[in-house]
Amino acid sequence: MTQTTLTDLGWSDHFARQLTQDDADLTPARINEVQRDRLRALSENGPLRLIPTENAGNYAVGDWVLCDATHALRRLDAQGVLTRKAAGHVAYTQRIAANVDTLGIVTSCNADFNIARLERYLALAATAGCLPLVILTKPDLCDDPQSYVKQAQALSPMLTAIAINARDPQDVARLTPWVNKGQTLALLGSSGVGKTTLSNTLTGESEATQEIREDDAKGRHTTTYRSLTPTLTGGWLIDTPGMRELQLADMDEGIAEVFDDLTELATQCKFRNCEHASEPGCAVQAAIARGDLDPDRLTRWQKLQAEDAHNSASIARQRARQKTFTKMVKSGKAQGTHKRNPKG
Known part of the structure; x- marks a missing residue:
């Protein structure tokens, strides 16, 4: 059995430069799943289950951490993070995925295709510093799939658009340049556009898929959590649940x-x-x-x-309120300590 190296996992000089002499006894590991109070990670020594030393929500799939046998002790600065304003009326930023080389924006050659939505995802990719790749699925279900390719390609000279039958391994093999050894591709898009089928073909796994509704080309969520999975070509795939809402913030x-x-x-x-x-x-x-x-x-x-x-602005106000509240709590604790330990 071939041992997985840090380079295989996506390690680069960007992370190596963050190491100090104090980190000599710690193990670098890459997060492949974030649970409520645990992290699953991959290292040269195999898979790990780690206890986070900060709120688990501060981690994202794809993050690198330094750990001992049981704890994630330090999260390394990421080389780009995909973020969004958390869904709903809450005011905070949600980390979607970290250290992504290419953002695969998955849409289909039907009513799901939407220029305004594509521009949102392109802004997300530009902010995170990753390459944008529009993957147009279900080309066999429309008369002129190249018309969709041309519309997407016209949005940016930095963008690559490609129409792919997600069920055809030979067709999906055209994505190999973006999932070669050590490279990470993240898939984002609406429910029902074929992300799970595409993921299955890229990784050799067999997650269940669900049919889309005929009236609006939408479907139910198949992927229910984010995960980092090895591809058949030596790269890494981050699949995500279908997004009904992608609100931008700090972009x-x-x-x-x-x-x-x-x-x-x-x-x-x-x-x-x-x-x-x-x-x-x-x-x-x-x-x-x-x-x-x-x-x-x-x-x-x-x-x-x-x-x-x-x-x-809403997130900035929420951060300011949280900072003020934290100061009040710390001040109250300090006063309580002083009363319990009066001088004299």
């Missing part, structure tokens, strides 16, 4: 990168605070008038900017 730079054409145009407007509506000298509206810019793209850009600003 202004990622949004600017995805909409770099609009970002550049905005610098040419007459007024710095131009809202690109009816102001004189607006370069963005001039581009729309010339037919060089789709007005719907402007609307999507402004919507993502507004959402990101709102969510970022």
Whole structure:
């Protein structure tokens, strides 16, 4: 049996540089599953079950930690993290996956295909510093799958779009460049687009799949938790539950990168605070008038900017309140200690 090395697991100089002399007796391990109060991890010595030394929610699948036999003692700084605002009305950032080389944005050649949603995922990838890859599934169920490929490819010169039959191993083998030895591919997308089928083919596993609803091309969740799984080609796959909601927060730079054409145009407007509506000298509206810019793209850009600003501000306020509360608790404990141990 061949032993798995740190390099096989995705270890790089980025993590090695974080080690100190005090870490000589600790074992590097990569998190492959986050449970309520335990972490599952992979190391050169095999799989580990670890007790986290901080809230388990602070870890993400793909993180590297330094551990002893039972505890994850230190989480190493990640080389990029996929995050989102947690679903619902709560105001905090949720770590989805860490140390991802390529974000596989999975959508299907049917009603699930949505340009606005793809732009959200592209902003997520840009913020995390990973390569975007749009994987279009179920090409056999539409008349012209290449039309979907062209629409996706037009969103960014940095993007690769590929139509794949997830049930055909030879077709799925076209993804090998993104799951070679030591590389990590994360799959994100809506329920029912074929992520589990694609994952099964890439890893050789056989998780159950569920049919989609015919009326809206959506399906039920098959994957119920995130996990890091080895692929047949020596890389790693992070599969995630289908996302009904992907709200952006702290992603202004990622949004600017995805909409770099609009970002550049905005610098040419007459007024710095131009809202690109009816102001004189607006370069963005001039581009729309010339037919060089789709007005719907402007609307999507402004919507993502507004959402990101709102969510970022809400999270910042929540962090400030939490910090104030923590200080009050610490102050109360200190006063209690002083009363129990008065001088004199």
